[in-house]
Each structure stands twice: as C-alpha cells, then as structure tokens.
Amino acid sequence: MTLLRIEDLHVHFPVRTGRFGGTPALVRAVDGVSLSVAENETLAVVGESGCGKSTTGNAVLGLAPVTAGRILFEGQDLAGLDARARQKAWREMQVVFQDPVSALNPRRTIAQSIAEPMIIHKWAAAKITARVNELMSLVGLNPDQRDRRPGALSGGQRQRVVIARALALNPKLVICDEPVSALDVSIQSQILNLLMRLQRELGLSYLFIAHDLSVVRHIADRVAVMYLGVVVEEGPALELFATPIHPYTEALLSAIPLPDPHMRDRRDRIVLEGDLPSPLEPPAGCPFVTRCPLAEDRCSQERPKLLAVNPSHKARCHVRVTNSN
Numbered sequence: 001m002t003l004l005r006i007e008d009l010h011v012h013f014p015v016r017t018g019r020f021g022g023t024p025a026l027v028r029a030v031d032g033v034s035l036s037v038a039e040n041e042t043l044a045v046v047g048e049s050g051c052g053k054s055t056t057g058n059a060v061l062g063l064a065p066v067t068a069g070r071i072l073f074e075g076q077d078l079a080g081l082d083a084r085a086r087q088k089a090w091r092e093m094q095v096v097f098q099d100p101v102s103a104l105n106p107r108r109t110i111a112q113s114i115a116e117p118m119i120i121h122k123w124a125a126a127k128i129t130a131r132v133n134e135l136m137s138l139v140g141l142n143p144d145q146r147d148r149r150p151g152a153l154s155g156g157q158r159q160r161v162v163i164a165r166a167l168a169l170n171p172k173l174v175i176c177d178e179p180v181s182a183l184d185v186s187i188q189s190q191i192l193n194l195l196m197r198l199q200r201e202l203g204l205s206y207l208f209i210a211h212d213l214s215v216v217r218h219i220a221d222r223v224a225v226m227y228l229g230v231v232v233e234e235g236p237a238l239e240l241f242a243t244p245i246h247p248y249t250e251a252l253l254s255a256i257p258l259p260d261p262h263m264r265d266r267r268d269r270i271v272l273e274g275d276l277p278s279p280l281e282p283p284a285g286c287p288f289v290t291r292c293p294l295a296e297d298r299c300s301q302e303r304p305k306l307l308a309v310n311p312s313h314k315a316r317c318h319v320r321v322t323n324s325n
C-alpha cells in the first residue's frame, strides 16, 4: 500500500536579489515533483546539492511551504486535515538530518535527548525509562551509556541517538536527509546497515535523501533522481543502476568509484561541467540542457515530460525517451 504520495509539488520561495533592497524574485526550489513511498519501502531521492531534495522532505514534514500540489499520507491530503489529525500524521513521520551534532542538545544526556518526544506526549516517567533502554539497545547503543552527553560520543554513536529519538513514538515513515553524509566513510555503512535492519524489524518506510548514488545502492528499492527542482528519472534501484536512461543519471553513476580496475577502464567517465543553474532562472527547455552532452535544439526550447519507458521506470529526456514508448 502507498504510505506517502506527493503530487505535483511546487515549493517557491520569494526572495530579493541585488542591492538596495533588491528586486523581488522567486526561487523555484521544487517545481512539480510527484513521488510515492509504499509501506516497508525505501525511496531514495538523489541529486546535487541545491536541487530541492531537502525542500521536498521539509514540505512533507510541514517545515517548508507548499506553493502548489498535494501531499497525501495514508491516502489523506494533509492540507485537508484538521490541526489535530495533521499533528497525528506528522507524529507518524519522523526525520533524521545530516548533522547529529546540531540535532542534539550538548547539555542533555543521551537518555534525556531520546526521551524528548515522549515527554512532549506526557508519558509516565517509568514508561519513558523503559522505552529509552529499549530504543538504545535497538539502535546498538549500550543502555549503560544513557547518562553520557553527546560530546563523549563518536559521530556514528550520535547518529544512533538521533535515530533512537526518531523511533520513540513508532513512526511509519522516516525521512532520512543525508543521514550519513557527515560521517566517516568507515562509519557510513554501519549506519546504513542499522537503518536496513530497523526497516526489516519495524516495517518502516524511508524517504532517503542523498547527494550521490553510491550511498543508496544497497538501501534503495526505488530511486528518484532530481535536477533543479524536478525528477529527471525514477525507477527500481537495480534497473536504474544497470540501465540508466537520463544522461544526468549516467553522469552521477560514472562518478561512483568502481572497485574493479578493468571495469574502471572500460567505463566512460562523464564529467559534469559547471554548476547547477540558479533555480531563480531555470533554463527554458530541459533543466539539464546547459550541461548535457546529448543536447539538441529542441532541448533548449521545449521542456521534456517525465515519460514511462516501462511501467515502473520513467525519464525526462527528449533524446532518450520519445512519446512512442
């Protein structure tokens, strides 16, 4: 069953550019994104910094304004719910951000940090103590460490504390916004393995945000690749890694280091030149046109639609996907 459905989401931020009070302008951070996450599924959202991944997650959590479009949780449009029902839906969605240092109050003990959501929901003290111990064991922390402060922990242990707190109220969906990007590479796979085990044991769904594809290779069931506020390709993870369609997905894939030197030599490396264009002035046609090695005339004139290449795999590219598919 579909747990979360995002329909044609737009998030535009009014800003002022230039000097002397500036000229009003609009940042099109998210510009028509549709995604869904099924129960017990991991959807990875991948793309360069600034492409709108966090804003998409934040809109789901009520932390960014929805300019247009709908967000449905368990089939219900969040905008149509009364305040109480919306709070209940948000309790079923939790978030793990990139930086466990800023997510944890340095003066609080681990137990106090994990207990925060239960205190807000006025649980009895004895029940909180028991649940904190249970959560610490669940995420691989020794309950003996409950009185330590974040400063005494490693980065990986701090992220385990953040994950324990996110799970305190038994959410159904966890939005993981680059949860391993701030960690040492050697620790990243431990946290990814933990998230995968928790998903199996608790039946969780993840909206898993990352800026490179290598991080999501093992954890993702499906992958959506974002570029400049839109999804340019979406499909089952295995298929997208094996047969990418969009040239941007190819470029992201070619940036992943390969362990086998033969494979490395055989593969053409696609190097992306320049930066992501400004979401204040996105290109008129295909958003990727300014950096695309395949760009043709119509790519700078007409915006390609996200079209299906098979029932589960879609891409937005004039050159690679045509209407006849």
Ligand SMILES: Nc1ncnc2c1ncn2[C@@H]1O[C@H](COP(=O)(O)OP(=O)(O)O)[C@@H](O)[C@H]1O
Binding pocket: 013, 015, 027, 028, 029, 047, 048, 049, 050, 051, 052, 053, 054, 055, 056, 279
């Ligand atoms: N509150 C805001 N006001 C203005 N612009 C914003 C705001 N939040 C994000 N943006 C802009 O929206 C774009 C997408 O940002 P974000 O969703 O954080 O990207 P990502 O998470 O993919 O790195 C960026 O250009 C960013 O500068």
Ligand SMILES: [Mg+2]
Binding pocket: 050, 053, 054, 055, 177
């Ligand atoms: Mg982000």
